Amino acid sequence: MRSLDEIRAALEACYSAIEGLCADLSEAEWKTQSLCPDWVVRDVIQHVVSIEAVMAGWLPQDDATPPPFERAAEFLAGTDDPAILAEKVSAVFAERRGDLGALTAADLDRPSWMPTGRGTYGRFLEIRVFDFWVHVRDITIPLGRPTDDAGLAAELALAQVESSIGYIAGKKVGVPEGSSIAFRLTGPLVREIDVAVDGRAKQVDHLDNPTATLTTDSTTFIMLACGRIDPQAQIDSGAVSWTGDAELGERAARNLRFTM
Numbered sequence: 209m210r211s212l213d214e215i216r217a218a219l220e221a222c223y224s225a226i227e228g229l230c231a232d233l234s235e236a237e238w239k240t241q242s243l244c245p246d247w248v249v250r251d252v253i254q255h256v257v258s259i260e261a262v263m264a265g266w267l268p269q270d271d272a273t274p275p276p277f278e279r280a281a282e283f284l285a286g287t288d289d290p291a292i293l294a295e296k297v298s299a300v301f302a303e304r305r306g307d308l309g310a311l312t313a314a315d316l317d318r319p320s321w322m323p324t325g326r327g328t329y330g331r332f333l334e335i336r337v338f339d340f341w342v343h344v345r346d347i348t349i350p351l352g353r354p355t356d357d358a359g360l361a362a363e364l365a366l367a368q369v370e371s372s373i374g375y376i377a378g379k380k381v382g383v384p385e386g387s388s389i390a391f392r393l394t395g396p397l398v399r400e401i402d403v404a405v406d407g408r409a410k411q412v413d414h415l416d417n418p419t420a421t422l423t424t425d426s427t428t429f430i431m432l433a434c435g436r437i438d439p440q441a442q443i444d445s446g447a448v449s450w451t452g453d454a455e456l457g458e459r460a461a462r463n464l465r466f467t468m
Contacts, residue, residue: 252343262280422460
């Protein structure tokens with residue numbers, strides 16, 4: 209888990225990205241289809257910020273009780289109007305910045321409900337960074353807007369994918385027993401993520417001769433793992449390529465998705 213200062217900084221970057229969009233989106237852009245099939249841009253912002261509204265003023269008391277999600281309706285009221293939505297976004301983020309400023313390092317270790325099961329509040333906040341980071345790109349990619357895909361928030365988003373890489377390789381890609389696969393991320397986050405299957409698929413420190421090697425950039429890797437972009441389009445554009453076992457490499461390129 210990252211330090212309190214790192215988590216604060218990553219969430220601040222996420223808040224600033226959403227605030228920047230709210231201040232700059234045109235009327236047409238608010239209604240543009242996002243990468244989430246059922247949501248336009250406005251819906252994405254409503255969703256991601258409504259969860260922060262629910263978490264405002266809340267600290268977990270145990271690992272079984274979720275935040276008061278019924279409060280999301282309070283935030284959403286009237287937010288079909290972009291001007292009202294932008295005002296509410298600013299108010300929620302101001303409250304959350306206060307919450308984060310009051311946290312102690314010990315608070316990160318509090319047992320907490322998380323979307324993925326029971327864990328700690330720090331892990332929950334890291335998942336929030338992941339959610340924000342992906343949702344911002346759900347908006348910016350179809351709008352053709354540039355984003356800074358390096359930095360701490362990006363590292364936390366990639367870490368969420370990497371923590372599930374054994375599941376992705378073993379269950380989604382189907383790397384066979386005795387085989388291995390290497391993921392080479394060329395940037396802006398440069399990584400070598402290696403997985404070998406010996407009884408089960410798990411990440412290893414290094415592979416000298418992987419069965420297949422898949423190469424792509426870190427943003428494409430994360431967005432494919434989240435099921436947000438079309439694998440075929442990435443293959444056709446050359447954003448994703450592979451060497452070694454061609455069948456395994458292609459299967460990996462098409463089956464990274466582990467969440468949506």
